[in-house]
Amino acid sequence: MGRRSCWILVLCRSCDAGRFCATIWTEKQSCSRVRRGRKHLENSGPLGKGRGLLLVQGGIPFRRGVGRNIVAEDNPGGTTMLNGAEREFLAGLDAGAVERDLEEISRYERPSGSPGEAEAHAYVAGRLEAHGVDTVRTAFPAWTFAFGEARMRFWAGGREDSLPAKIWGYSPDAWEEPVRGRAVFVSPDRFPPDSIAWFADRTSPSGRDLEGRIVLSTTRSAVAIRDACARGALAYVFCWPYGDETVIHESAVCAGWGAALPEDVELYPRIPVFAVDRPTGERLIALAEGGSLDIELRGRSRSEVKALPLLEAFLPGDSPYFILLGAHMDAKHHGATDNGTGCALMLALALRFARLKKRPFGLRFCWWSGHEFSKYAGSSNYALERFDELNEHCLCYVNADVPGSKGADDFSQVAATPDFMALARRAVRDVTGQDGEHVGPVNSYDQSFYNIGVSSCFIWSSQLVPGSPHGSGAGAMPWWWHTEEDTFGKHDMEVLMQDCRLYALGTLRILEPGWLPDDGALWDRLIGELEKLDGRGITLRPVLDVFRRNRGRLAGKGGLKERLRAIRRLNQALYCQRAPYFQDFRMGDGYVPGLSLPLAALAGGGLTDKARFVLDRYAVAQRNRLMVLAKELESL
Template identity: 30%
Template sequence: MNKALMDRLCDQVSVTEMMRHLEVFARRMKYSGTPEELESFLYLQEEMRRYGYRTTLLSHDAYISLPGDAHVEVQGQNLACITHSFSRSSPPNGLRGKLVHVGKGRVEDFAGLDVAGKIVLAEGLATPAVSMLASRAGALGQLHASPDEHLHEMIVSPVWGSPTHETVANLPDTVVCTISGADGARLRDRLAAGETIEANLSAKVDTGWRKTPLLVAELPGSGASEDDDEQPFVLLSGHHDTWHYGLMDNGAANATMLEVARICARERKLWAHGLRVAFWSGHSHGRYSGSSWYADAYWDDLNRRCLAHVNVDSTGGVGNTDLTHAMTSSELIGVARLAIREQGGGELQGRRLGRGGDQSFFGIGIPAMYGGVGEQPPGTPMHGKFPHPLGWWWHTPGDTLDKIDPEILVRDTRIYVHTIWQLLSVAVPPLDFAENARRLVAELETLSGALAERFDLSGLLRRTRDLHSNAETLRRRLADPLSSAAVEEARGALLAVSRALVPIEYSRGDRFEQDPALMQPAFPPLQPLRELCKLQAEEDAAKFLSVSAMRACNRIGLALDTANSALEKCLSRLDAEPSLAAE
C-alpha cells in the first residue's frame, strides 16, 4: 500500500464540503416513504452524479411503520410519552390495564409472572426482544421506562426487513409506549410497595406498504467499462431516513459517504475493483427494509461480485471520541485496525458485528465492517444503558446540527477513506480467514470440553485447524508479487471462502432468509450444542437437541469443506503452474 498516496487522499477530506451537505440535510425530516425523504434522495443523486458516478434511483414496496401521537394516563395523571414504530395502534379510547413490573424485560424477568391481559412496565429501551416476550406472554401493552430523561425513538419489530407471509405473524401485537426514566422509577416503586396501578395507553401508528426510494451510485474500477457486470466491487452503504432531523444519525454519515465517494473517484485509475455506494430508506421505520430488499432483488449480482460491505452510521457526534469498539467481521479486523490507528490515533480492540445496522448481507456471505466508528468514552452516562452510546440526542428531536463536532467528523471520514482505499486499491482483497478459523477453534474447543464423550467434535476441529493453516499459507503467498492470473485465482478463492464462512459466523446459515432482528451469539448454528451442554445426556430435551446438533455440525462441516477446498485448489495452482508465477 502506498502510504504517501493514502495520506494525500485522507488529507483531502473537506469539512467545508461535508458541512455544506449537512446544512441541506437539516432542512428536512426524512421519514421513510415520505415526499420530504424523496426530495432529499434527489439531492444525493445530484451530488453523486456531480462526482462522476452512474446513479440509479430505485423505488420499491416496503412495509413501513410511522409512529404518531401517544398518550399515557396513570390514575388521572398524564405522563410525557411517545409510541414506537410497529407498535399496534390502540382503540379510540385507549388501552386500559393493570401494570405489572417485569424488570428489564428479559426471559428470567417474565418467568413466573402472569402478565396476560395486563400492561408490562419494563426498564430500558423499547426493543424487539422485550416486545416479542410480552406478546408471547399475552400482555395487552408495554410501557417502557427510558434509561434516561429523554424519550428515544425505537422500532420494536423483530422481523428483519419487510415481512414475508411466514414472518408477518411475528410482528408485535401490543401497544407500546415509552415514558421518562424518572416517571418509570416512580411507578416501579409504587408497584413494589404493593399498590395496584392501572394505566391507559393511547397510540396512533401508521403501518402499511409504501413506496420507498433507494439510491445506488457506481463507478467501475480501472480498465472496466461502465456496463461491466463482472468486475468485483466494494459496497459502501448507509441509511438516509431519519428520526426527526437526524443530523448525526444519519446525516453526518451520509456526508461522510459523499466525501469518501468524491475523494476516491479522483484516483479511479488506481482502483482494482469497482465502488458501489448505496443509500437506504426503511432503516428506522422498516427494520432495514431497504437493504433487505436490495439483498433479495440483487442476490445473484451481490453473490458473484461483492467483495466487502462497509456500513456508515452516525459519524461526527460531539464527544464520540472512543474508537476502541468499532465493529467488524473477523476477516477484516486487520483493515479496521490499520485505518483507526493511522487516521484516528486509536487502538481497536474490536467488537463482533451484531444483528443490526443494515447488515442484510450475512446470508449471502459478504464480509462486513463498521456501523459507525466512534462512541462516547467509558464512564459517560450512556454506557451500560444503550447498545451504542452515541450521545443523549440519539433517536430524539435533539439530533440537530449543533451535535456535530467538525473535527470528529473529519477524523471519522478519514478513517472511512483509509478503509475504502485499502479495499479498492489492492487486487486481492485483504481478507484474513485465519482469524475466522481461530475464533471457531476456540468455540469448538470450549464445546468439546463441555460435552466430553457425548458429542464428537473432533472432525470439525480438525477441519477448522486445516482452515487456519490454509488461510495462513495463502496469506504468506500473497505477500509475494503475483501475475494477473494468480490474482484472479486468489481473489476467486477468497470470494468462495467468504460465501462459505460468513453465513455460519453471523447467521443461522440460511443464505436466502433473514434471521430475526435479535441478538445472536457468534457462530449461531452452534447454539444447539451450547444448549446441550446445560442438560443431562438422558433427558428427552437433550435428545431433541442432539438431532439439531448433528444437523448444525453438518452445516458447519460443509462450510469448512467448501472453504478448505477453495483454498487448497488455489494454493495447488499457485505452486504447480508456472503461468501463475510472478511475471
C-alpha cells in the same frame, strides 16, 4: 523505566488553524489525556501542506488526523505512517463541504418513504451528478410502520393525572380503542432470557399471571414483550433505564429482519408497546409498587407494505469486483447524527473517490431507506435482489452509522470481520492514534450481507467516550438519539472528519495494487470458535478435522476469486444460521450462532422438555450444516 520526553509538532485546536504549536509530552501521559488537554509552549512556524495531529505515547508517535510524516528522535523503529499518496488523498476531503451537506440533509424530517427523505435523496443525487457520478434511483417493497400521537392517563391514590409517552413501531393501533388496566412492574429477570430458547417453545411458563395488566419494565427485549403478551398483558410500557434526559426515545421491537420469512411474522409485537423517559418511568414504577395504579394508553400506529426508495452511485473499476458502501438516509425526525452524518460522510467519499484516476475495483454507494422504520429493509432487500452479483463480486460491505457525534472521539472499538480486522485496526491507528480492539459479532447496523458470506469493514467508527456528558447514562447512544433533539449542531466536525479520513484510508488501501483479504484470520477465528463449542453437549471433532485440513490447503493461497469463494463459506459458518438466500432472525449475538445460541440455552437450564428436545435437534442440524460448508470448502 525512567521518564522519556520528546518534542513533537501538533496542529492545535485552540490556536490559529494555520500554525503549529510545539508541545512536550512524556511517556507517563496517557493517550486519552493527550487527546483531552494540551500545554502550549510556543508557535513554531506556519502550517505546511497536510493537516493533522501527531501524538506520542510511550515515546512512539501516533497519528491523529492527517499530519506530516514526523518521527520523534527517540522513536527506535517508528510506527506505521501514511505514505505520500495517502496524505494527498486524505487532504482532498473537504470539511466545509461535508458540514454544508450535513446541514442540508438534516433540514428534512426523513421517515422511510417520506417527502423529506425524497428531498434529501434528491440533494445527494444532485451533488453527485454535478460532479459526473452516475446515480440510479429505484424503489423496493417493505413492511414498514409509522406512529403518531400518544397519550397516557393514570389514576393513583384517588387522583387522575397524565404523563408524556410515545408508541413504538409495529405496535397495534391503540387510538380508537385505548387500552386500560392495572399497572404492574415486572423486572427484566422475571422474563425469559433474550435467547433462541423462546423459539423452541413459544409458551410462557408463568401462565396467565399478567391477565388484563399493563406491564412496566426496563427491558425492551422482544422476548419479554412476547412473553408479557402470552401471560395476558394488555400493553407494555418500556421505562428508559439509562440517562436522566426528559426526551422520549423512539424505536421498534421485533426479532425479525427486513426481508422477513413466513415463520418470522409472529416475531412482531401483538400488544401495543409504549415508551417513557427515565424520570417518568421511575415515578410510574414507584406508584405501581406502592399501591394501586391504573393506566390508560392511546397511540396512533400503522403498519403497511409500501414502496421505499433506494439511491445508488456507481464508480466503475478495472475489474467486476466492487466494494459496497452504505449509510441509512431515513431517520427519526431530522436525524442529524443518526444518520445525517453517515450520509454526508458517504457523499464525501463518493466525490473524493470519483477523482481517483485508477481504481482496480469498483465502488458502489447506497443510501438506504427502511433502516429506522422497517428493520434494515433497504440493505436486506438489496441482498435479496442483488444476490448473484454480491455473491460473485462484492469484496466487502462498509457501513457508516452515527459517526461524528459530540463526545464521540473514542475509536477503540473496531467492528469488522476477521479478514478485514488488521486493515481496519491499522487505519484506526494511522488516522486517530488509537489502538482499537476487535468488537464482534455485530447483529445490527445494516449487516444484511452475512448470509451471502460478504465480509464487513467498518461497521461503525467513532463512539462516545464512557462517561461522556453527551451520553444517555451508561447507554451507548447520545441522549438525543431517536428524538426530536437530534438536530444540526449535535455533531463535532473534528470527530466527523476523523471518521471520513478513517473510512477513506481503509477503502483506499483495499484499492492498492495486489491487495488480498486476510482469509487466514477468518479461518483461525472460525476454528477457534468451533474448538470452544466442541464437547459442550455436541461433538464437533469431524467438522473441525475438515476445517483444519482445508485451512492448511487454502488459507493464504490463490488469487482474489479463489479466496472469496472460501471466505463466503467461512462467514456463513461464523455468522449465520440460515441459508445464503435468506436473512437470519435477530435474536442473540454469538459466533457460530447456529450452535452457540442453542448450546448456551441448553446449558442454562429452566427449559421445558419440548424446548430441550427442539434445541438439541436444532444443534445437530446446525452441526450438519457446518459439515456441508466444510465439504464445500474441500471441493474448492
